[in-house]
Amino acid sequence: MMPGEPSTSRVVRDVLVPRSLLSWPEAFGGTEVQDCLRGDLVIEEDMSLRLKVSASGVYPRGLVMPKLCEPHVHLDKCHTISRIGATGGSLQDAIAAQSEDKGNWSAEDIRTRAGRGLRELAASGCGAVRSHVDWPHEESAKSPPTAWSVLRELAQEVAPEVALQLSPLLGVNDYAVPGVADAMGKLLGGTDHALGCFVYDQPDRKEGIMAAFRTADRYGLALDFHVDEGLEKGLDGLALIAEAAIETGFKGPILCGHACSLMNLTGDALARRIERVAKAGITVVALPSTNFYLQGRNGGTPDRLGITRVHELLAGGVDVIIGTDNVQDAFCPLNRHDPRLSLSLAALGVHLDPLYGLHLPMITTRAEAALGRTPRRIDDTPPDDLLIYQATSTADFLCSTASPEPLFAAIESRNP
Ligand SMILES: [Zn+2]
Known part of the structure; x- marks a missing residue:
């Protein structure tokens, strides 16, 4: 990418990410909220993920999960x-x-x-x-x-x-x-x-x-x-x-x-x-x-x-x-x-x-x-295999009956 060219990273605004489902929670960014990290989820061009601390609303947009x-x-x-x-x-x-x-x-x-x-x-x-x-x-x-x-x-x-x-x-x-x-x-x-x-x-x-x-x-x-x-x-x-x-x-x-x-x-x-x-x-x-x-x-x-x-x-x-x-x-x-x-x-x-x-x-x-499968953690799973649930905490996630959306359907911005 040339200097001045717009970033092609993609962002899902204001989400929660459970710390227990990250391989490297210390390196993921965001703000610690109970058992989650909160922030804007940035999907880089190479498909790696990080959280950027953001000015947040009262409730987060949702909870990111592996399948x-x-x-x-x-x-x-x-x-x-x-x-x-x-x-x-x-x-x-x-x-x-x-x-x-x-x-x-x-x-x-x-x-x-x-x-x-x-x-x-x-x-x-x-x-x-x-x-x-x-x-x-x-x-x-x-x-x-x-x-x-x-x-x-x-x-x-x-x-x-x-x-x-x-x-x-x-x-x-x-x-x-x-x-x-x-x-x-x-x-x-x-x-x-x-x-x-x-x-x-x-x-x-x-x-x-x-x-x-x-x-x-x-x-x-x-x-x-x-x-x-x-x-x-x-x-x-x-x-x-x-x-x-x-x-x-x-x-x-x-x-x-x-x-x-x-x-x-x-x-x-x-x-x-x-x-x-x-x-x-x-x-x-x-x-x-x-x-x-x-x-x-x-x-x-x-x-x-x-x-x-x-x-x-x-x-x-x-x-x-x-x-x-x-x-x-x-x-x-x-x-x-x-x-x-x-x-x-x-x-x-x-x-x-x-x-x-x-x-x-x-x-x-x-x-x-x-089951003999490779566990899918959020920071080492391809983003197109991740989901977003409408939930404001891990307790709310467990009580929800709504189906999740693919994470990619929740992308709001291409220029963080
Ligand atoms: Zn049985």
């Missing part, structure tokens, strides 16, 4: 409550009701419901999503269900705006059936889909977990477990997974959903369990909506919180992220596909206090890392 990451949904099940109705309310009731509903799961039915779910996730600002896919059992587990091909087609249709990963959801005991683990490895090998299963109290769960680890290692896959989804004493799935990870030295991402039964442990026993989970490199995804609905049922008002020990896991060095799980199906009759709502529910339920910027990585950068 959100949804680490745990069930797009094959979602939006079925309109024909399921009442179930009884326990996990077993939900499994039975959803199983009966599968008689309706034609390719067209799944495409209609899952497509709606994906549009809702995209509208909330998600750029990466992992959905579980219910799977047949035992010998039948060697052949994918209809939902698998429908969701793979949808994944191609929404890419690259939304990266949709899938994870087959079968019983951990199915991996102990000869040939199943290898068939799954061949199906998933070379993709970014994750080897998944449901671990509860199956008699051969240990063999199944070891088979899942061996297969994931051989085919270069991430692992994703639904584990200990209950408040009963004696559930040991998370402990077995941690020991398998340590024993095998598995290096890929391991994501464990639910882990509700950690609520039964306190003191030294809890500290020892968490120490092993941390050593194993496991990320725990807390799933407040479905857990609050299904867990702690006693015939009246629940007096036990059915969610994992978020604070204690974090204090013990375990990454904890937040997922949306079920939306309007037998497992959760309410709910919305929106990580902002899921983090809000978790924050109220387990007492995550303001300032909420500290917790935003649970639905962005740390969630992406847990």
Whole structure:
């Protein structure tokens, strides 16, 4: 550029940028306001970003964010409550009701419901999503269900705006059936889909977990477990997974959903369990909506919180992220596909206090890392991949239901 030539940098006036989502907050500029930096966002010709301190109005224009990451949904099940109705309310009731509903799961039915779910996730600002896919059992587990091909087609249709990963959801005991683990490895090998299963109290769960680890290692896959989804004493799935990870030295991402039964442990026993989970490199995804609905049922008002020990896991060095799980199906009759709502529910339920910027990585950068993706931080993400939400604080962002705009749509000036 010649001296005197007008600058070609672009500006978005008066925005907030959460400090927790910057690689280098000290070098970004702006004025510190609670957990954010505030100022005019300058997009330089080389696409680098900085904040310039500005004479600000009373309220900022909006909050700049990277795309959100949804680490745990069930797009094959979602939006079925309109024909399921009442179930009884326990996990077993939900499994039975959803199983009966599968008689309706034609390719067209799944495409209609899952497509709606994906549009809702995209509208909330998600750029990466992992959905579980219910799977047949035992010998039948060697052949994918209809939902698998429908969701793979949808994944191609929404890419690259939304990266949709899938994870087959079968019983951990199915991996102990000869040939199943290898068939799954061949199906998933070379993709970014994750080897998944449901671990509860199956008699051969240990063999199944070891088979899942061996297969994931051989085919270069991430692992994703639904584990200990209950408040009963004696559930040991998370402990077995941690020991398998340590024993095998598995290096890929391991994501464990639910882990509700950690609520039964306190003191030294809890500290020892968490120490092993941390050593194993496991990320725990807390799933407040479905857990609050299904867990702690006693015939009246629940007096036990059915969610994992978020604070204690974090204090013990375990990454904890937040997922949306079920939306309007037998497992959760309410709910919305929106990580902002899921983090809000978790924050109220387990007492995550303001300032909420500290917790935003649970639905962005740390969630992406847990899915084996490169985390998108605001100062190292191309500006055309950033969003702006109408929000005046990180709390306001979590309460908002409006869809974000692309950051580039908010550019107001080419000559700062
Ligand atoms: Zn789930």
